[in-house]
Amino acid sequence: MLIRGLWSYHQGYVIIKVKGSHIEEFLNRASKEGIYLWQIERLSSELLIARVSVSGFRRLREIVRSVPVTVRIRQRMGLPFLKQKLGQRIALLAGAILSILCIYMLSSIVWFVQIHGAEQLDTALVNETLQEAGIRPGVWRSSIDSREIEKQLMLNLPQLAWAGVRLRGTLLEVTIVEKVEMSVDERVPGDIVADKNALVTQIIPFVGTVLVEEGETVTEGQVLIDGGLGGPDSMGQGVGEGYLRAAGMVKGRVWYKGFGEADLVCYVSHRTGRVQTTHRLSIGAWHWDWGELPPFDSYEEETKRQRPAVARLKWELPIELVTTDYHELVTERVETDPDVAKETALRRSWEAIEARLTPKAEILSQEVELITEERNGDTLIRVKRIVEVHEEIGTFRARWNREAKEIREGSR
Amino acid sequence: MGKTTRDRLLQTLASAFELPEDVVLDLTRITITGNTQFLMENHRGILAYDPEKISLRTDQGETVITGRNLKIDSLFASEIMITGSINGIQFIRSRG
Numbered sequence: 001m002l003i004r005g006l007w008s009y010h011q012g013y014v015i016i017k018v019k020g021s022h023i024e025e026f027l028n029r030a031s032k033e034g035i036y037l038w039q040i041e042r043l044s045s046e047l048l049i050a051r052v053s054v055s056g057f058r059r060l061r062e063i064v065r066s067v068p069v070t071v072r073i074r075q076r077m078g079l080p081f082l083k084q085k086l087g088q089r090i091a092l093l094a095g096a097i098l099s100i101l102c103i104y105m106l107s108s109i110v111w112f113v114q115i116h117g118a119e120q121l122d123t124a125l126v127n128e129t130l131q132e133a134g135i136r137p138g139v140w141r142s143s144i145d146s147r148e149i150e151k152q153l154m155l156n157l158p159q160l161a162w163a164g165v166r167l168r169g170t171l172l173e174v175t176i177v178e179k180v181e182m183s184v185d186e187r188v189p190g191d192i193v194a195d196k197n198a199l200v201t202q203i204i205p206f207v208g209t210v211l212v213e214e215g216e217t218v219t220e221g222q223v224l225i226d227g228g229l230g231g232p233d234s235m236g237q238g239v240g241e242g243y244l245r246a247a248g249m250v251k252g253r254v255w256y257k258g259f260g261e262a263d264l265v266c267y268v269s270h271r272t273g274r275v276q277t278t279h280r281l282s283i284g285a286w287h288w289d290w291g292e293l294p295p296f297d298s299y300e301e302e303t304k305r306q307r308p309a310v311a312r313l314k315w316e317l318p319i320e321l322v323t324t325d326y327h328e329l330v331t332e333r334v335e336t337d338p339d340v341a342k343e344t345a346l347r348r349s350w351e352a353i354e355a356r357l358t359p360k361a362e363i364l365s366q367e368v369e370l371i372t373e374e375r376n377g378d379t380l381i382r383v384k385r386i387v388e389v390h391e392e393i394g395t396f397r398a399r400w401n402r403e404a405k406e407i408r409e410g411s412r
Numbered sequence: 413m414g415k416t417t418r419d420r421l422l423q424t425l426a427s428a429f430e431l432p433e434d435v436v437l438d439l440t441r442i443t444i445t446g447n448t449q450f451l452m453e454n455h456r457g458i459l460a461y462d463p464e465k466i467s468l469r470t471d472q473g474e475t476v477i478t479g480r481n482l483k484i485d486s487l488f489a490s491e492i493m494i495t496g497s498i499n500g501i502q503f504i505r506s507r508g
Contacts, residue, residue, distance in 0.1 A: 004486075028457040031489050040484035042462055050484075 004038070012078030014057050018048040020069030029063045030056075049074065108141045111170040121159050121178055129156045130174065141167060149174075188398045189243030192225035194218040195395040198252035208246030224250045224394050243399050250394035253364065256356060256387045260348030262341040264379040267331050269298065274328040282320045294326035301326055341381045342370070349385040361391035440470045442501075449485075450477055450494040450501070458484075458492075466494060473506035 018026060023046070030037055030052075040050040052060065057073075064071050086093045113135060115126050130136070133152040135144065146165040153163040153176070162177040192208065200216050208225040212218055227246035276299075278291030302325040308317045336344075346368065369384040419437065426436040434441045434454065443451040452468060452475065459467035459474060463482050468475045482496035 024458045024461055027461070027484075027487060031457070031487050031492075034489055036486070036488060037484070038486040040461075040487060042483075045462065 008038075008051070008053065009078045012054045012076070012080035013051050014054065014073050015049060015051055015075040015077065016057065016060075017072045017074045018050065018069050019046055019072070020067070021046055022067050022069055023048050026063060026067045026069045029067060030060065033059060033063065035059050035063075051077075054078075054080070107170060109170060110135070110139050110141055110144065110167070110172045111137050113137055113172045113174065115174045115176065117176045117178070119178060121157070121176070126153070126157065126174065126176065129153055132156070135172065141170075144172065189227050189245045190397050190399040191223045191227045191246045192248055192250060192394040193397045194220055194222045194224055194250070194252075194393050196220050196254055196393055198254045198393045200224075200250060200252045200393070201390065202251040203248065204250075205246075205248035207244050208248065210248075212250075218252070218393070224248075227399055246396070248394065249392065251390060252393040254361075254389055254391060254393065256353045256389065258349045258352035258385045258387070259382065260345045260350070260352060260385070261380055261382040262344035262348065263336070264338060264341050264381065265333060265335050268334050269329040269331040271300065271327045272330050276326040276328075278324045278326070280322040280324075282322070284318050294328070296326065296328040298329045298331070299326045300329055338381070342383075345370075345381045345383040346385075349383040353385065353387050357389060358391045361389040364388045364390055438471055440472065440475070442475075444498070444501075447479075447498045448495060450498055451491070452494075453491050455490065455492050458487075463496070468492065472503070474504040476500075476502040476504065478502070 020026070023042070027037065027040070035052065035056040037050045037052050037056070040048065042048050060071055113127070113130065115123050118126055129152065130149070133149050135149060144165075144167060146167065149165045150163045153165075153174070154160055157163075157176075159178055160176055161179045164173075164175040166173045166175070197219050198217070200212055200214055200218055203210055203212070203214060203224070205225050208227045210224070211226050212222070212224050218224065225246040225248045227244040229242045229244060274296070276292065276294035276296070278289065278293065280287055280289045282288075304323045304325075306321045306323070308319060349368070365388045367386040371382040371384065373380040373382055422436050423433065425431070426433050433439050438454055440455060441453045443449075445451075452470075454470070455475075456469040456471060459469050461467075461482075461484070464478060464480065466477045466482055466484075468477070477494055477498060478500045479496050479498040482494055482498075485493040485495045487493075
Protein backbone atom coordinates (compact mmCIF):
# COMPACT_ATOMS: atom_id res chain seq x y z
CA MET A 1 0.00 0.00 0.00
CA LEU A 2 2.70 2.43 1.06
CA ILE A 3 4.97 1.33 -1.78
CA ARG A 4 2.15 1.74 -4.26
CA GLY A 5 1.38 5.20 -2.86
CA LEU A 6 4.99 6.32 -3.05
CA TRP A 7 5.50 4.90 -6.52
CA SER A 8 2.38 6.48 -7.95
CA TYR A 9 3.26 9.78 -6.26
CA HIS A 10 6.67 9.64 -7.85
CA GLN A 11 5.26 8.79 -11.29
CA GLY A 12 2.35 11.18 -11.08
CA TYR A 13 -1.31 10.30 -11.32
CA VAL A 14 -4.68 11.93 -11.84
CA ILE A 15 -7.93 11.64 -9.97
CA ILE A 16 -10.64 11.28 -12.55
CA LYS A 17 -14.37 11.76 -12.46
CA VAL A 18 -16.29 9.33 -14.62
CA LYS A 19 -19.85 10.25 -15.49
CA GLY A 20 -22.38 8.15 -17.39
CA SER A 21 -24.71 5.20 -17.14
CA HIS A 22 -22.26 2.55 -18.35
CA ILE A 23 -19.71 2.83 -15.63
CA GLU A 24 -19.25 -0.95 -15.11
CA GLU A 25 -18.54 -1.38 -18.77
CA PHE A 26 -15.97 1.40 -18.62
CA LEU A 27 -14.23 -0.35 -15.70
CA ASN A 28 -14.22 -3.71 -17.47
CA ARG A 29 -12.81 -2.22 -20.66
CA ALA A 30 -10.10 -0.42 -18.76
CA SER A 31 -8.99 -3.53 -16.90
CA LYS A 32 -9.06 -5.56 -20.08
CA GLU A 33 -6.84 -2.99 -21.78
CA GLY A 34 -4.43 -3.35 -18.89
CA ILE A 35 -5.03 0.12 -17.51
CA TYR A 36 -4.56 0.01 -13.78
CA LEU A 37 -7.22 1.89 -11.80
CA TRP A 38 -7.19 2.26 -8.04
CA GLN A 39 -9.20 3.67 -5.18
CA ILE A 40 -12.36 3.48 -7.17
CA GLU A 41 -15.33 4.95 -5.37
CA ARG A 42 -18.86 5.22 -6.59
CA LEU A 43 -20.43 8.44 -5.42
CA SER A 44 -23.80 7.97 -7.14
CA SER A 45 -25.29 5.75 -9.80
CA GLU A 46 -23.79 7.89 -12.55
CA LEU A 47 -20.68 9.21 -10.90
CA LEU A 48 -17.42 7.49 -10.05
CA ILE A 49 -14.06 8.65 -8.83
CA ALA A 50 -10.87 6.72 -9.55
CA ARG A 51 -7.15 7.18 -9.75
CA VAL A 52 -5.12 6.39 -12.81
CA SER A 53 -1.53 6.92 -13.83
CA VAL A 54 -0.67 9.60 -16.37
CA SER A 55 0.11 7.06 -19.11
CA GLY A 56 -3.04 5.11 -18.22
CA PHE A 57 -5.08 8.26 -18.52
CA ARG A 58 -3.91 8.80 -22.10
CA ARG A 59 -4.96 5.28 -23.03
CA LEU A 60 -8.40 5.82 -21.47
CA ARG A 61 -9.32 8.09 -24.42
CA GLU A 62 -9.73 5.05 -26.65
CA ILE A 63 -12.27 3.58 -24.28
CA VAL A 64 -14.16 6.80 -23.82
CA ARG A 65 -14.74 6.87 -27.57
CA SER A 66 -16.54 3.53 -27.52
CA VAL A 67 -18.29 3.67 -24.12
CA PRO A 68 -20.83 6.44 -23.51
CA VAL A 69 -19.13 8.02 -20.47
CA THR A 70 -17.30 11.27 -19.92
CA VAL A 71 -13.99 11.39 -18.08
CA ARG A 72 -12.79 14.58 -16.44
CA ILE A 73 -9.66 15.24 -14.47
CA ARG A 74 -10.51 16.30 -10.96
CA GLN A 75 -7.02 16.70 -9.58
CA ARG A 76 -3.45 16.16 -10.70
CA MET A 77 -1.26 14.52 -8.09
CA GLY A 78 2.35 13.55 -7.73
CA LEU A 79 5.83 14.76 -8.21
CA PRO A 80 5.79 15.54 -11.96
CA PHE A 81 2.85 17.89 -11.50
CA LEU A 82 4.43 19.47 -8.45
CA LYS A 83 7.60 20.08 -10.41
CA GLN A 84 5.62 21.61 -13.22
CA LYS A 85 3.72 23.87 -10.81
CA LEU A 86 6.88 24.96 -9.03
CA GLY A 87 8.58 25.54 -12.35
CA GLN A 88 5.85 28.02 -13.19
CA ARG A 89 6.28 29.73 -9.80
CA ILE A 90 9.99 30.29 -9.46
CA ALA A 91 9.51 33.07 -6.94
CA LEU A 92 7.65 30.70 -4.60
CA LEU A 93 10.35 28.09 -4.93
CA ALA A 94 13.08 30.66 -4.34
CA GLY A 95 11.17 31.95 -1.32
CA ALA A 96 10.87 28.48 0.15
CA ILE A 97 14.56 27.80 -0.32
CA LEU A 98 15.43 31.21 1.06
CA SER A 99 13.28 30.72 4.15
CA ILE A 100 14.83 27.31 4.81
CA LEU A 101 18.27 28.87 4.47
CA CYS A 102 17.23 31.67 6.81
CA ILE A 103 15.98 29.25 9.44
CA TYR A 104 19.16 27.26 9.12
CA MET A 105 21.32 30.34 9.47
CA LEU A 106 19.36 31.82 12.36
CA SER A 107 19.46 28.54 14.21
CA SER A 108 23.21 28.29 13.87
CA ILE A 109 23.74 31.53 15.77
CA VAL A 110 23.87 31.80 19.55
CA TRP A 111 21.11 34.22 20.49
CA PHE A 112 20.99 33.87 24.25
CA VAL A 113 23.63 33.52 26.91
CA GLN A 114 22.37 32.41 30.31
CA ILE A 115 24.48 32.36 33.43
CA HIS A 116 23.43 30.13 36.30
CA GLY A 117 24.89 29.76 39.74
CA ALA A 118 26.28 33.25 40.31
CA GLU A 119 25.56 34.11 43.92
CA GLN A 120 28.32 36.35 45.26
CA LEU A 121 29.83 36.93 41.88
CA ASP A 122 28.44 39.66 39.66
CA THR A 123 26.80 38.25 36.54
CA ALA A 124 28.12 41.25 34.61
CA LEU A 125 31.66 40.20 35.45
CA VAL A 126 31.06 36.71 34.09
CA ASN A 127 29.51 38.29 31.00
CA GLU A 128 32.55 40.47 30.53
CA THR A 129 34.86 37.49 30.75
CA LEU A 130 32.70 35.66 28.25
CA GLN A 131 32.87 38.60 25.88
CA GLU A 132 36.63 38.67 26.14
CA ALA A 133 36.55 35.01 25.15
CA GLY A 134 34.43 36.04 22.16
CA ILE A 135 31.07 34.90 23.44
CA ARG A 136 28.11 37.21 23.05
CA PRO A 137 24.68 36.86 21.51
CA GLY A 138 25.10 36.81 17.76
CA VAL A 139 28.19 34.65 17.32
CA TRP A 140 28.16 31.49 15.24
CA ARG A 141 27.56 28.26 17.06
CA SER A 142 30.40 26.61 15.18
CA SER A 143 32.89 29.15 16.59
CA ILE A 144 32.15 28.03 20.13
CA ASP A 145 34.44 25.58 21.84
CA SER A 146 32.83 24.77 25.18
CA ARG A 147 36.01 23.35 26.73
CA GLU A 148 37.99 26.42 25.72
CA ILE A 149 35.41 28.79 27.23
CA GLU A 150 35.38 26.80 30.45
CA LYS A 151 39.16 27.09 30.61
CA GLN A 152 39.01 30.84 29.95
CA LEU A 153 36.45 31.32 32.70
CA MET A 154 38.46 29.34 35.21
CA LEU A 155 41.63 31.27 34.35
CA ASN A 156 40.09 34.73 34.43
CA LEU A 157 37.82 34.32 37.42
CA PRO A 158 39.72 32.99 40.42
CA GLN A 159 36.48 32.98 42.43
CA LEU A 160 35.24 29.99 40.47
CA ALA A 161 35.49 26.42 41.61
CA TRP A 162 33.99 25.00 38.46
CA ALA A 163 32.54 26.24 35.18
CA GLY A 164 30.39 24.37 32.70
CA VAL A 165 29.41 25.55 29.26
CA ARG A 166 26.67 23.86 27.29
CA LEU A 167 25.14 24.72 23.96
CA ARG A 168 21.43 24.03 23.72
CA GLY A 169 20.16 25.11 20.35
CA THR A 170 20.54 28.86 20.20
CA LEU A 171 21.03 29.08 23.95
CA LEU A 172 24.45 29.03 25.57
CA GLU A 173 24.14 27.89 29.16
CA VAL A 174 26.98 28.81 31.47
CA THR A 175 26.83 27.17 34.87
CA ILE A 176 29.33 28.31 37.47
CA VAL A 177 30.06 27.17 40.96
CA GLU A 178 31.75 29.63 43.27
CA LYS A 179 34.42 28.76 45.76
CA VAL A 180 33.15 28.81 49.29
CA GLU A 181 35.50 31.21 50.97
CA MET A 182 35.92 31.27 54.70
CA SER A 183 34.63 34.59 55.90
CA VAL A 184 37.37 37.01 56.89
CA ASP A 185 35.82 37.17 60.33
CA GLU A 186 36.70 33.57 61.11
CA ARG A 187 40.45 34.02 60.62
CA VAL A 188 41.42 37.38 62.07
CA PRO A 189 42.73 37.59 65.59
CA GLY A 190 40.68 39.41 68.18
CA ASP A 191 39.17 39.53 71.66
CA ILE A 192 35.99 38.57 73.37
CA VAL A 193 34.25 41.72 74.59
CA ALA A 194 31.05 42.36 76.54
CA ASP A 195 28.14 43.28 74.33
CA LYS A 196 26.06 44.69 77.19
CA ASN A 197 26.41 45.98 80.71
CA ALA A 198 26.31 43.00 83.02
CA LEU A 199 27.48 41.27 86.16
CA VAL A 200 29.85 38.43 85.21
CA THR A 201 28.83 35.08 86.71
CA GLN A 202 30.79 32.53 84.73
CA ILE A 203 33.88 32.55 82.47
CA ILE A 204 35.11 29.57 80.47
CA PRO A 205 38.04 30.63 78.28
CA PHE A 206 39.12 28.47 75.34
CA VAL A 207 41.81 30.69 73.82
CA GLY A 208 43.25 33.88 75.28
CA THR A 209 43.81 35.59 78.61
CA VAL A 210 40.91 36.25 80.98
CA LEU A 211 40.87 39.89 82.08
CA VAL A 212 37.81 39.96 84.37
CA GLU A 213 36.73 37.94 87.36
CA GLU A 214 33.44 36.36 88.25
CA GLY A 215 31.31 38.79 90.22
CA GLU A 216 32.75 41.82 88.43
CA THR A 217 30.54 44.39 86.77
CA VAL A 218 31.45 45.02 83.14
CA THR A 219 30.34 47.70 80.72
CA GLU A 220 29.49 47.34 77.07
CA GLY A 221 32.64 47.01 74.95
CA GLN A 222 34.95 45.99 77.79
CA VAL A 223 37.48 43.27 76.89
CA LEU A 224 36.69 40.04 78.71
CA ILE A 225 39.15 37.60 77.10
CA ASP A 226 42.23 39.11 75.51
CA GLY A 227 43.72 37.64 72.34
CA GLY A 228 47.15 39.26 72.81
CA LEU A 229 50.21 36.98 73.12
CA GLY A 230 51.70 39.08 75.92
CA GLY A 231 51.13 36.94 78.97
CA PRO A 232 53.33 33.93 79.78
CA ASP A 233 50.19 31.85 80.43
CA SER A 234 48.73 32.31 76.94
CA MET A 235 48.01 29.16 75.01
CA GLY A 236 46.44 27.96 71.77
CA GLN A 237 47.53 28.14 68.17
CA GLY A 238 48.96 31.30 66.72
CA VAL A 239 47.03 33.22 64.12
CA GLY A 240 48.65 36.37 62.80
CA GLU A 241 51.67 37.93 64.40
CA GLY A 242 51.56 38.06 68.16
CA TYR A 243 47.79 37.77 68.40
CA LEU A 244 45.35 34.98 68.90
CA ARG A 245 41.78 34.66 68.08
CA ALA A 246 40.30 34.66 71.54
CA ALA A 247 37.44 32.25 72.21
CA GLY A 248 35.43 31.41 75.24
CA MET A 249 32.08 31.56 76.94
CA VAL A 250 31.21 34.40 79.31
CA LYS A 251 27.87 34.46 81.08
CA GLY A 252 26.45 37.18 83.22
CA ARG A 253 23.39 38.71 84.80
CA VAL A 254 21.75 41.40 82.72
CA TRP A 255 18.86 43.70 83.54
CA TYR A 256 16.45 44.75 80.85
CA LYS A 257 13.92 47.55 81.01
CA GLY A 258 10.88 47.47 78.79
CA PHE A 259 7.89 49.81 78.43
CA GLY A 260 4.49 49.11 77.04
CA GLU A 261 1.40 51.26 76.83
CA ALA A 262 -2.18 50.98 75.73
CA ASP A 263 -4.94 53.57 75.28
CA LEU A 264 -8.27 53.06 76.93
CA VAL A 265 -9.80 54.90 74.03
CA CYS A 266 -8.82 54.37 70.48
CA TYR A 267 -9.98 55.62 67.13
CA VAL A 268 -10.78 53.09 64.45
CA SER A 269 -11.55 54.08 60.92
CA HIS A 270 -13.51 51.91 58.57
CA ARG A 271 -15.01 52.14 55.13
CA THR A 272 -18.51 53.52 54.61
CA GLY A 273 -18.99 51.68 51.38
CA ARG A 274 -18.91 54.79 49.20
CA VAL A 275 -16.37 54.43 46.45
CA GLN A 276 -15.06 56.81 43.80
CA THR A 277 -13.11 55.32 40.93
CA THR A 278 -10.59 57.00 38.62
CA HIS A 279 -8.68 55.54 35.69
CA ARG A 280 -5.42 56.28 34.04
CA LEU A 281 -4.30 54.80 30.75
CA SER A 282 -0.66 55.23 29.92
CA ILE A 283 1.06 54.31 26.68
CA GLY A 284 4.78 54.89 26.80
CA ALA A 285 5.34 58.44 28.07
CA TRP A 286 1.75 59.61 27.46
CA HIS A 287 -1.16 59.18 29.80
CA TRP A 288 -4.82 60.02 29.94
CA ASP A 289 -6.87 60.39 33.14
CA TRP A 290 -10.57 60.19 33.60
CA GLY A 291 -12.89 60.02 36.58
CA GLU A 292 -13.28 62.66 39.32
CA LEU A 293 -11.24 62.94 42.47
CA PRO A 294 -13.17 61.89 45.58
CA PRO A 295 -15.22 64.47 47.52
CA PHE A 296 -14.56 62.63 50.84
CA ASP A 297 -12.82 64.11 53.90
CA SER A 298 -10.80 61.00 54.57
CA TYR A 299 -10.33 58.10 52.28
CA GLU A 300 -8.22 55.08 51.48
CA GLU A 301 -6.75 54.36 48.06
CA GLU A 302 -6.69 51.03 46.34
CA THR A 303 -4.70 50.90 43.14
CA LYS A 304 -4.81 48.16 40.57
CA ARG A 305 -2.35 48.01 37.68
CA GLN A 306 -3.11 46.05 34.58
CA ARG A 307 -0.61 45.38 31.84
CA PRO A 308 -1.36 43.24 28.85
CA ALA A 309 1.45 40.74 28.75
CA VAL A 310 2.38 38.05 26.30
CA ALA A 311 2.84 35.35 28.91
CA ARG A 312 4.60 32.86 26.73
CA LEU A 313 7.26 35.34 25.66
CA LYS A 314 7.55 36.94 29.12
CA TRP A 315 7.15 40.21 27.33
CA GLU A 316 5.08 43.17 28.41
CA LEU A 317 3.44 45.75 26.23
CA PRO A 318 4.18 49.37 27.21
CA ILE A 319 0.49 49.93 27.91
CA GLU A 320 -0.79 50.21 31.44
CA LEU A 321 -4.22 50.76 32.90
CA VAL A 322 -4.27 52.01 36.47
CA THR A 323 -7.58 51.88 38.28
CA THR A 324 -7.74 53.70 41.61
CA ASP A 325 -10.64 53.14 43.99
CA TYR A 326 -11.11 55.75 46.72
CA HIS A 327 -12.99 54.30 49.69
CA GLU A 328 -14.57 56.83 52.06
CA LEU A 329 -13.57 56.34 55.69
CA VAL A 330 -15.28 57.27 58.95
CA THR A 331 -13.47 57.36 62.27
CA GLU A 332 -15.12 55.90 65.32
CA ARG A 333 -14.18 56.24 68.94
CA VAL A 334 -13.88 52.82 70.58
CA GLU A 335 -13.45 52.39 74.32
CA THR A 336 -11.39 49.45 75.41
CA ASP A 337 -12.02 47.44 78.50
CA PRO A 338 -9.43 48.41 81.18
CA ASP A 339 -8.44 44.77 81.66
CA VAL A 340 -7.87 44.26 77.98
CA ALA A 341 -5.83 47.48 77.79
CA LYS A 342 -3.75 46.31 80.71
CA GLU A 343 -3.11 42.98 79.00
CA THR A 344 -2.04 44.77 75.85
CA ALA A 345 0.35 47.06 77.74
CA LEU A 346 1.85 44.08 79.56
CA ARG A 347 2.30 42.17 76.35
CA ARG A 348 3.93 45.14 74.63
CA SER A 349 6.36 45.68 77.48
CA TRP A 350 7.39 42.03 77.23
CA GLU A 351 7.75 42.20 73.48
CA ALA A 352 10.06 45.21 73.86
CA ILE A 353 12.40 43.09 75.98
CA GLU A 354 12.05 39.79 74.19
CA ALA A 355 13.54 41.16 70.99
CA ARG A 356 16.80 42.02 72.79
CA LEU A 357 17.31 38.76 74.68
CA THR A 358 19.68 36.10 73.40
CA PRO A 359 17.75 32.94 72.49
CA LYS A 360 19.11 30.88 75.38
CA ALA A 361 18.58 33.53 78.06
CA GLU A 362 17.41 32.26 81.40
CA ILE A 363 14.97 34.55 83.24
CA LEU A 364 15.82 34.97 86.88
CA SER A 365 13.27 37.54 88.05
CA GLN A 366 10.75 40.04 86.77
CA GLU A 367 9.30 43.27 88.13
CA VAL A 368 6.23 44.94 86.66
CA GLU A 369 4.96 48.44 87.48
CA LEU A 370 1.57 49.68 86.30
CA ILE A 371 0.98 53.42 85.77
CA THR A 372 -2.27 55.02 84.68
CA GLU A 373 -1.82 58.35 82.97
CA GLU A 374 -4.05 61.04 81.55
CA ARG A 375 -3.08 62.34 78.19
CA ASN A 376 -5.11 64.71 76.01
CA GLY A 377 -8.18 63.82 78.04
CA ASP A 378 -7.81 60.09 77.34
CA THR A 379 -6.66 57.53 79.85
CA LEU A 380 -3.44 55.70 79.11
CA ILE A 381 -2.13 52.58 80.80
CA ARG A 382 1.65 52.25 80.95
CA VAL A 383 3.66 49.29 82.07
CA LYS A 384 7.31 49.39 83.13
CA ARG A 385 8.93 45.97 83.28
CA ILE A 386 12.34 45.06 84.56
CA VAL A 387 13.64 41.58 83.78
CA GLU A 388 16.78 40.04 85.20
CA VAL A 389 18.25 37.30 83.03
CA HIS A 390 21.28 35.06 82.95
CA GLU A 391 22.75 34.91 79.47
CA GLU A 392 25.80 34.89 77.25
CA ILE A 393 27.38 38.35 77.23
CA GLY A 394 30.62 37.84 75.32
CA THR A 395 30.97 38.63 71.65
CA PHE A 396 33.93 38.50 69.29
CA ARG A 397 35.61 41.71 68.14
CA ALA A 398 38.34 41.64 65.52
CA ARG A 399 41.68 42.99 66.62
CA TRP A 400 42.98 44.47 63.41
CA ASN A 401 40.97 47.66 63.92
CA ARG A 402 42.92 48.43 67.03
CA GLU A 403 46.18 47.39 65.39
CA ALA A 404 45.65 49.62 62.38
CA LYS A 405 45.03 52.53 64.67
CA GLU A 406 48.26 51.91 66.56
CA ILE A 407 50.29 51.72 63.37
CA ARG A 408 48.83 54.98 62.14
CA GLU A 409 49.62 56.68 65.39
CA GLY A 410 53.17 55.35 65.37
CA SER A 411 53.90 56.56 61.85
CA ARG A 412 53.13 60.12 62.72
CA MET B 413 -20.70 -29.11 -23.82
CA GLY B 414 -17.27 -30.02 -25.10
CA LYS B 415 -15.90 -27.48 -22.71
CA THR B 416 -17.34 -29.30 -19.70
CA THR B 417 -15.79 -32.57 -20.86
CA ARG B 418 -12.46 -30.82 -21.16
CA ASP B 419 -12.96 -29.34 -17.74
CA ARG B 420 -13.74 -32.72 -16.23
CA LEU B 421 -10.63 -34.18 -17.81
CA LEU B 422 -8.46 -31.34 -16.51
CA GLN B 423 -9.97 -31.68 -13.05
CA THR B 424 -9.17 -35.39 -12.99
CA LEU B 425 -5.64 -34.64 -14.17
CA ALA B 426 -5.20 -31.91 -11.59
CA SER B 427 -6.26 -34.14 -8.73
CA ALA B 428 -4.22 -37.04 -10.10
CA PHE B 429 -1.01 -34.97 -10.27
CA GLU B 430 -1.92 -32.91 -7.16
CA LEU B 431 -1.71 -29.66 -9.13
CA PRO B 432 -3.53 -26.57 -7.79
CA GLU B 433 -6.93 -26.47 -9.49
CA ASP B 434 -7.03 -22.70 -9.80
CA VAL B 435 -3.94 -22.79 -11.98
CA VAL B 436 -5.05 -25.63 -14.17
CA LEU B 437 -8.73 -24.78 -14.43
CA ASP B 438 -8.56 -20.97 -14.20
CA LEU B 439 -10.79 -21.10 -11.13
CA THR B 440 -11.23 -17.98 -9.14
CA ARG B 441 -9.17 -17.66 -6.00
CA ILE B 442 -10.58 -15.50 -3.22
CA THR B 443 -8.70 -14.12 -0.25
CA ILE B 444 -10.69 -12.40 2.50
CA THR B 445 -9.02 -10.48 5.28
CA GLY B 446 -11.36 -9.99 8.23
CA ASN B 447 -14.49 -8.44 6.84
CA THR B 448 -12.74 -5.44 5.33
CA GLN B 449 -10.73 -6.75 2.36
CA PHE B 450 -11.77 -8.99 -0.47
CA LEU B 451 -9.27 -10.03 -3.13
CA MET B 452 -10.32 -12.05 -6.15
CA GLU B 453 -7.97 -13.40 -8.78
CA ASN B 454 -9.18 -14.62 -12.17
CA HIS B 455 -12.33 -12.52 -12.34
CA ARG B 456 -13.96 -11.84 -15.69
CA GLY B 457 -15.29 -8.32 -15.12
CA ILE B 458 -17.64 -6.24 -13.07
CA LEU B 459 -21.35 -6.74 -13.61
CA ALA B 460 -22.65 -4.13 -11.18
CA TYR B 461 -21.06 -1.77 -8.76
CA ASP B 462 -22.58 0.38 -6.06
CA PRO B 463 -21.43 1.07 -2.49
CA GLU B 464 -23.78 -1.65 -1.08
CA LYS B 465 -23.28 -4.40 -3.61
CA ILE B 466 -20.70 -5.49 -6.13
CA SER B 467 -21.30 -8.31 -8.61
CA LEU B 468 -18.33 -9.91 -10.30
CA ARG B 469 -18.41 -12.24 -13.27
CA THR B 470 -16.38 -15.41 -13.03
CA ASP B 471 -15.99 -18.49 -15.19
CA GLN B 472 -18.28 -20.36 -12.82
CA GLY B 473 -20.99 -17.75 -12.76
CA GLU B 474 -21.38 -14.73 -10.57
CA THR B 475 -20.01 -13.68 -7.18
CA VAL B 476 -21.95 -11.04 -5.24
CA ILE B 477 -20.37 -9.11 -2.40
CA THR B 478 -22.71 -7.14 -0.15
CA GLY B 479 -21.77 -4.66 2.51
CA ARG B 480 -21.38 -0.98 3.25
CA ASN B 481 -19.04 1.66 1.81
CA LEU B 482 -17.65 -0.79 -0.70
CA LYS B 483 -14.78 0.58 -2.76
CA ILE B 484 -12.64 -0.97 -5.45
CA ASP B 485 -9.18 -0.48 -4.09
CA SER B 486 -7.47 -1.69 -7.21
CA LEU B 487 -8.53 -3.14 -10.49
CA PHE B 488 -6.34 -5.21 -12.81
CA ALA B 489 -7.25 -7.34 -15.80
CA SER B 490 -7.61 -10.47 -13.67
CA GLU B 491 -7.37 -9.23 -10.13
CA ILE B 492 -9.72 -7.07 -8.09
CA MET B 493 -9.40 -5.83 -4.54
CA ILE B 494 -12.51 -4.64 -2.73
CA THR B 495 -12.42 -2.82 0.61
CA GLY B 496 -15.19 -1.71 2.91
CA SER B 497 -17.40 -3.38 5.46
CA ILE B 498 -18.32 -6.74 3.92
CA ASN B 499 -21.51 -8.45 5.13
CA GLY B 500 -21.97 -11.31 2.71
CA ILE B 501 -20.57 -13.19 -0.25
CA GLN B 502 -22.83 -15.16 -2.51
CA PHE B 503 -21.98 -17.50 -5.43
CA ILE B 504 -24.50 -17.80 -8.20
CA ARG B 505 -23.93 -20.55 -10.76
CA SER B 506 -24.48 -19.69 -14.37
CA ARG B 507 -27.28 -21.43 -16.23
CA GLY B 508 -24.85 -23.26 -18.56
